[in-house]
Amino acid sequence: MSLNNSELAVLLDKARRGDLRATGKLLTIMEDPYRLPPEFFDMVASQAGRAHVIGVTGIPGAGKSTLISRLIPELRRRGARVAVIAIDPTSPISGGALLGDRLRMQDHAMDPGVFIRSVSTRGLKGGLSLAALSMIELFDALGYEKILVETVGVGQAEVDIMSAAHTILVVTMPGVGDDVQALKAGVMEIGDIYVLNKSDLPDAQKAYEYLSFALDKGELGSYDSGWTPKLFKVSAVMGQGMAELADAIDEHASYIRSIGLARLKVASRRLTLIRLMSERMLTVAVEEEFKRVKAELEAKALKAKGILAEASEVARRACKNLDNLPPT
Amino acid sequence: MSSPQYIEERPFKVIVAKIGLDGHDRGAKVIARALKDAGFEVVYTGIRQTPEQVARAAVEEDADVIGISILSGAHIHHIQRLMEKLKEMGADDIPVVVGGTIPVIDVDKLKELGVKDVFLPGESLRRITDVIRTLAEERRRKVRLL
Known part of the structure; x- marks a missing residue:
């Protein structure tokens, strides 16, 4: 097409x-x-440039999709149009994917102010983040005021996507480890708002205390912007704690707007997009050049001749081929 | 196994849904799994959906094919409504297939409503994925922006 x-x-x-x-x-x-x-x-x-982008991340099974589903009516009640980008992994074996996040969000199918889109991680590395960042621009341009991006884990792709979010929600649940677990590097370091979901479960109070202790000690959460990370105990399934959570999300939005960070985030997501897009172009050029000289290199590789030298040669020629890109 | 950084061709996206008051989702899940293993992106919307919800999901996801599983006996009614909804949303170019406990005498009726294929009990997974792939390929060839 x-x-x-x-x-x-x-x-x-x-x-x-x-x-x-x-x-x-x-x-x-x-x-x-x-x-x-x-x-x-x-x-x-x-x-684009006006929307509030909210990243929702956390371990698989923590209840991110259910939480989003329950958060949507709360955000709608406050007058915002809501878009959701739900990311699920692609099977590395078949290349297929089962995108199941939508399953928990189908209640909103009749509301014209809600748009839900599932994306798979596909070929990965830059691809996913590039797709997500680009889709954020579109939703933003179409006037969706709240854009929720749901993703699992802490890979590079997720970090890129989360760098585009104004507000990051980290969702966790009781029974997934002790206080040391909570301190581990990665997902627990980036949150503006921590959500202890499934607080109707038995161990919830203990988990809440671990987390609030870690937060108090400044061992959890992102303090870069001067915002003090918050912790909420909710139960998405029971619909408990959603209003308070939505309040905190709005409060964070006003805060980053007041210090001028909201605009910087828009710039930063576009910078990431430029970087990923140029990586994409380079990758394609390298793949093409490599395909072209593969047969020739095979002999050299067997004779152990110039293996590393050929790498820089391929890279150089790939860059040269980039000069033939369609003019921009 | 190669793992390219970027997949040039977008995998086919299929909506798998169950319409109506029918909680028997084993079949739909088997199909969803088989499609995933055959390299499709499957958006599974779950049980007890309305035709409106399915049409909306197909539109939002820009699906290539819609697969409906029905075991309740209300297939004619629901599919008629689904087809109307798709038309209303400008999405009647998305092919629909139906599977489930469909009486043989209803197969032609469903096809008259615009259903591309009907899978009866005992159908092989191979044929189901093949038919869906062919439909998806046809649609991609014909797809227009406007």
Whole structure:
């Protein structure tokens, strides 16, 4: 399918006027900005920059999807249009994926102010983050005020995506380890708001105390912006604690706006996008160049001749081929 | 096994859903799993969905194919409604297949409603994934922006 600017502009206009089919199609197109006419991306981005992007992360099974599902009506009640980007892993074996986050969010299917889109991690590395960042720009341009991005774990891709979020929710649950576990590097370091979900379970109070102790000691959470991370005990399944959590999310949004961080985050997500996009171009160029000289290199590799030297040669030629990229 | 950093061709995206008051989801889950193993991206929406919910999911996900599992006997009613909803949302170009305990005499009725294929009890997973792949490929060839 070839993409031309005027058709894309019509599609964008339809999406802005509430045509959900157009929005769905545009998201597919934005998933791989590599194929997009550069002017079109600017057209989208020029209309974006106002949305509040909320990253929701945490271990598998912590209840992220259920939490989002219960948070949506709370955010809707406050008048925001809500978009959700739900990321699930791709099978490294078959390349297929079972995207099941949506299963827990189907209550909102009839609400025109909610849009849920599932994405798989696919070929990974830069691909996922690039897709997610690009889709954030579109949702933002279409006037969704709250964009929730749900992802598992702490890989590089997640860190890239979370760097684009204004507010990061880290979701955990009772019974997944002691206080040392809570201090481990990674996901527990990046939260603005910590959510202890499933607080209806027996060990909830103990887990809450571990977490609040770690927070008090400053061993948990992100303090870079001067915000003191908060901890909430909720039960998404029972719908408990959602109003307080939504209040905290809004409070964090006002805080980062007041110190000018909200705008910086928009710039930072676009910087990440530029970096990932250039990595993408380089990768493609290297793969193509490598494919071209593979047979020739095989002989050299067997003779142990110039193995590392060839690497820089391939890289150099790949860069040279990049000069032939379509003009931007 | 190769693991490319970027997959050039987007995998086919299939919605697997159960419509109506019918909680028997073993079949739908087996299909979802088989499709995943065959390299599809499967969005599983779960049980007791309305036709409206399924149409909306297909639109939001920009699905290539919709697979509906029904064991309640209300297939004609629900599928008719689903087709109407898809049309209403400008998504009637997304092919729909149906599986479940469908009486043989209803197969043609479903096809008249626009269903591309109907899978009866005992159908092989191989044929189901093959049919869905062919439908997805056809749709990708025809797909238009506007």
